[in-house]
Amino acid sequence: xxxxxxxxxxxxxxxxxxxxxxxxxxxxxxxxxxxxxxxxxxxxxxxxxxxxxxxxxxxxxxxxxxxxxxxxxxxxxxxxxxxxxxxxxxxxxxxxxxxxxxxxxxxxxxxxxxxxxxxxxxxxxxxxxxxxxxxxxxxxxxxxxxxxxxxxxxxxxxxxxxxxxxxxxxxxxxxxxxxxxxxxxxxxxxxxxxxxxxxxxxxxxxxxxxxxxxxxxxxxxxxxxxxxxxxxxxxxxxxxxxxxxxxxxxxxxxxxxxxxx
Amino acid sequence: xxxxxxxxxxxxxxxxxxxxxxxxxxxxxxxxxxxxxxxxxxxxxxxxxxxxxxxxxxxxxxxxxxxxxxxxxxxxxxxxxxxxxxxxxxxxxxxxxxxxxxxxxxxxxxxxxxxxxxxxxxxxxxxxxxxxxxxxxxxxxxxxxxxxxxxxxxxxxxxxxxxxxxxxxxxxxxxxxxxxxxxxxxxxxxxxxxxxxxxxxxxxxxxxxxxxxxxxxxxxxxxxxxxxxxxxxxxxxxxxxxxxxxxxxxxxxxxxxxxxxxxxxxxxxxxxxxxxxxxxxxxxxxxxxxxxxxxxxxxxxxxxxxxxxxxxxxxxxxxxxxxxxxxxxxxxxxxxxxxxxxxxxxxxxxxxxxxxxxxx
Amino acid sequence: xxxxxxxxxxxxxxxxxxxxxxxxxxxxxxxxxxxxxxxxxxxxxxxxxxxxxxxxxxxxxxxxxxxxxxxxxxxxxxxxxxxxxxxxxxxxxxxxxxxxxxxxxxxxxxxxxxxxxxxxxxxxxxxxxxxxxxxxxxxxxxxxxxxxxxxxxxxxxxxxxxxxxxxxxxxxxxxxxxxxx
Numbered sequence: 001x002x003x004x005x006x007x008x009x010x011x012x013x014x015x016x017x018x019x020x021x022x023x024x025x026x027x028x029x030x031x032x033x034x035x036x037x038x039x040x041x042x043x044x045x046x047x048x049x050x051x052x053x054x055x056x057x058x059x060x061x062x063x064x065x066x067x068x069x070x071x072x073x074x075x076x077x078x079x080x081x082x083x084x085x086x087x088x089x090x091x092x093x094x095x096x097x098x099x100x101x102x103x104x105x106x107x108x109x110x111x112x113x114x115x116x117x118x119x120x121x122x123x124x125x126x127x128x129x130x131x132x133x134x135x136x137x138x139x140x141x142x143x144x145x146x147x148x149x150x151x152x153x154x155x156x157x158x159x160x161x162x163x164x165x166x167x168x169x170x171x172x173x174x175x176x177x178x179x180x181x182x183x184x185x186x187x188x189x190x191x192x193x194x195x196x197x198x199x200x201x202x203x204x205x206x207x208x209x210x211x212x213x214x215x216x217x218x219x220x221x222x223x224x225x226x227x228x229x230x231x232x233x234x235x236x237x238x239x240x241x242x243x244x245x246x247x248x249x250x251x252x253x254x255x256x257x258x259x260x261x
Numbered sequence: 262x263x264x265x266x267x268x269x270x271x272x273x274x275x276x277x278x279x280x281x282x283x284x285x286x287x288x289x290x291x292x293x294x295x296x297x298x299x300x301x302x303x304x305x306x307x308x309x310x311x312x313x314x315x316x317x318x319x320x321x322x323x324x325x326x327x328x329x330x331x332x333x334x335x336x337x338x339x340x341x342x343x344x345x346x347x348x349x350x351x352x353x354x355x356x357x358x359x360x361x362x363x364x365x366x367x368x369x370x371x372x373x374x375x376x377x378x379x380x381x382x383x384x385x386x387x388x389x390x391x392x393x394x395x396x397x398x399x400x401x402x403x404x405x406x407x408x409x410x411x412x413x414x415x416x417x418x419x420x421x422x423x424x425x426x427x428x429x430x431x432x433x434x435x436x437x438x439x440x441x442x443x444x445x446x447x448x449x450x451x452x453x454x455x456x457x458x459x460x461x462x463x464x465x466x467x468x469x470x471x472x473x474x475x476x477x478x479x480x481x482x483x484x485x486x487x488x489x490x491x492x493x494x495x496x497x498x499x500x501x502x503x504x505x506x507x508x509x510x511x512x513x514x515x516x517x518x519x520x521x522x523x524x525x526x527x528x529x530x531x532x533x534x535x536x537x538x539x540x541x542x543x544x545x546x547x548x549x550x551x552x553x554x555x556x557x558x559x560x561x562x563x564x565x566x567x568x569x570x571x572x573x574x575x576x577x578x579x580x581x582x583x584x585x586x587x588x589x590x591x592x593x594x595x596x597x598x599x600x601x602x603x604x605x606x607x608x609x610x611x612x613x614x615x616x617x618x619x620x621x
Numbered sequence: 622x623x624x625x626x627x628x629x630x631x632x633x634x635x636x637x638x639x640x641x642x643x644x645x646x647x648x649x650x651x652x653x654x655x656x657x658x659x660x661x662x663x664x665x666x667x668x669x670x671x672x673x674x675x676x677x678x679x680x681x682x683x684x685x686x687x688x689x690x691x692x693x694x695x696x697x698x699x700x701x702x703x704x705x706x707x708x709x710x711x712x713x714x715x716x717x718x719x720x721x722x723x724x725x726x727x728x729x730x731x732x733x734x735x736x737x738x739x740x741x742x743x744x745x746x747x748x749x750x751x752x753x754x755x756x757x758x759x760x761x762x763x764x765x766x767x768x769x770x771x772x773x774x775x776x777x778x779x780x781x782x783x784x785x786x787x788x789x790x791x792x793x794x795x796x797x798x799x800x801x802x
Contacts (some may be wrong), residue, residue: 090329
């Protein structure tokens with residue numbers, strides 16, 4: 001690009017967007033096209049906008065976001081696989097005035113950590129669970145997840161998920177919405193600017209719920225892609241997600257202010 | 262003098278925890294230690310000191326709640342019995358890796374598997390050699406009275422914060438279930454948030470503008486860094502071995518034969534020493550209070566004095582391996598044990614001493 | 622002084638609580654005490670026993686196979702514990718339900734029909750206090766005053782109105798215990 005034109009564009013008065021200081025300068029290790037980066041950003045933006053950095057304690061899981069603490073510029077703990085809601089319980093119960101969140105993938109939250117997830121929700125723990133559902137184990141190389149769709153091919157369901165042999169995809173979000181302990185339950189996505197705005201609004205609502213000590217847990221599922229695991233280009237993966245994931249995992253609020261919609 | 266009460270070991274440890282200013286207890290019922298959580302729940306510690314008590318959905322969840330609270334600088338503890346401790350091993354390894362303080366009580370019962378609910382000491386290896394995955398050590402305290410169940414709570418938390426290392430109190434069904442006179446110390450308040458932040462600058466308490474963010478993790482994808490971390494851990498364990506050995510001696514000064522035992526076996530063996538002495542056998546008892554660090558120097562020293570050592574444990578012979586390492590072949594070391602929840606009698610220990618060491 | 626006692630009978634007879642009151646009485650008297658129950662799946666009707674030790678010195682083993690005194694409240698316990706009384710020791714038993722009476726000649730044997738007496742008094746629940754009263758008559762190692770103090774300590778406050786009945790039972794036990802050999 002022409003140097004002069006570049007300088008004209010990148011100037012103070014043309015500035016419409018900056019990276020929040022709650023993201024570190026470390027280059028994201030996620031695959032290009034992955035939804036994690038956007039999800040990280042809007043979560044950190046909300047914490048920044050609400051001035052909560054000094055009061056935030058986050059939990060990173062096992063999975064692709066195992067290193068989330070490298071990118072999120074807040075105090076963080078790394079949990080054993082599936083145990084993030086137990087850690088968050090230990091923190092929030094002993095630090096009731098802190099803002100506590102877990103950030104977990106589908107294998108972490110809906111397979112190995114199902115008990116911790118269900119029981120934290122059922123006890124009405126006052127923290128936020130951000131649940132990234134891409135229907136596959138990304139970090140370990142594309143194995144079947146509890147949320148893998150029927151017929152979907154993964155390295156451990158190479159002929160497609162046979163529901164008679166391998167069971168059905170778990171709809172965790174609908175499941176936890178049934179529990180009296182959850183206060184806000186929603187399913188969102190971050191593949192378009194409009195969806196990013198909606199998801200950010202949901203995160204904002206969840207954080208406000210917790211800060212104002214609304215009774216119960218806030219649970220935000222973000223349906224995401226895994227172009228590497230799905231073996232697609234980012235564009236194809238997003239389209240496949242819209243065509244296949246969304247019909248099974250429909251977007252929208254399921255429970256708001258403790259009331260199912 | 263503090264308040265005198267007649268309490269079970271399991272109750273005494275709970276009361277002592279409230280009085281020691283512990284911040285949180287997370288547990289799950291299992292015999293023979295359910296009185297711990299029952300006592301906590303009945304006492305409403307939240308009203309007394311603000312202490313949090315929660316019944317978790319599993320032992321796995323309970324230890325991970327301890328992890329979460331401990332990583333934020335809180336004094337957190339859990340308790341269980343053998344099968345439940347096996348479940349906690351994941352979290353304990355993570356705590357050791359992330360260098361977190363915390364106290365785990367094991368009221369040991371007979372195994373393996375579901376085993377029995379009767380007393381045992383079969384978890385010595387699990388407690389002292391790691392238990393979970395990876396090269397790590399717990400500091401292991403072995404109470405042999407209800408008084409020590411109470412006293413070791415504060416000691417365990419002091420050590421675990423001093424070294425940023427989990428501490429296990431290795432008890433058993435006898436010590437947990439029996440009642441004795443216990444002198445309870447005066448209550449101390451829990452640390453304030455300001456005190457905690459000052460004393461635990463490493464803890465995840467929320468990042469203020471003035472400091473870098475605190476990260477608690479046991480993950481190092483770079484093996485060179487992970488090796489350095491392991492070297493650091495090993496140096497810490499050597500320092501603990503150099504500074505924290507604790508033991509008690511009973512009639513050792515003129516002893517010709519030494520019994521070694523910890524926990525309830527040490528109580529039974531104390532009676533055996535009395536019986537043996539009445540028969541003219543100069544027996545003494547060395548009771549390790551810390552099982553890690555093991556009192557190997559003291560054992561080695563006594564090996565220069567006595568003619569033989571009888572190890573007494575309610576297991577197939579676990580501590581006896583550490584004794585043999587310390588004795589290094591100088592004198593005979595024999596083992597007498599009962600397994601599966603059976604408890605040795607004082608008399609049978611004397612018989613074992615006579616048959617295995619004195620020659621009868 | 623060291624007194625090593627086994628109290629054994631059916632679950633529900635108040636075996637454990639009798640031991641607990643005795644242990645608390647020992648504390649009131651500045652003694653060292655230990656109370657070690659058999660624990661486990663024994664429910665009401667199953668066997669229950671507790672080892673209580675009172676001593677002027679630090680107590681060594683809380684678990685024993687030989688006792689100074691055995692207080693026996695059913696046949697199974699008689700069969701198990703009669704042989705474990707030290708020579709010269711003491712055996713106290715309730716004759717109710719006993720089909721084989723103690724036979725040893727080298728120990729002192731006392732009988733206290735506390736179950737019948739409790740029924741006569743219309744106070745089945747203080748059966749164990751009648752037995753304890755009998756024990757205290759034979760082995761006055763703790764004062765009655767300290768036993769009452771021990772009762773107060775070991776009973777929750779909501780049961781303190783029952784203390785006069787318990788006291789009555791203790792006295793009755795002291796009256797009815799009798800030598801049996």
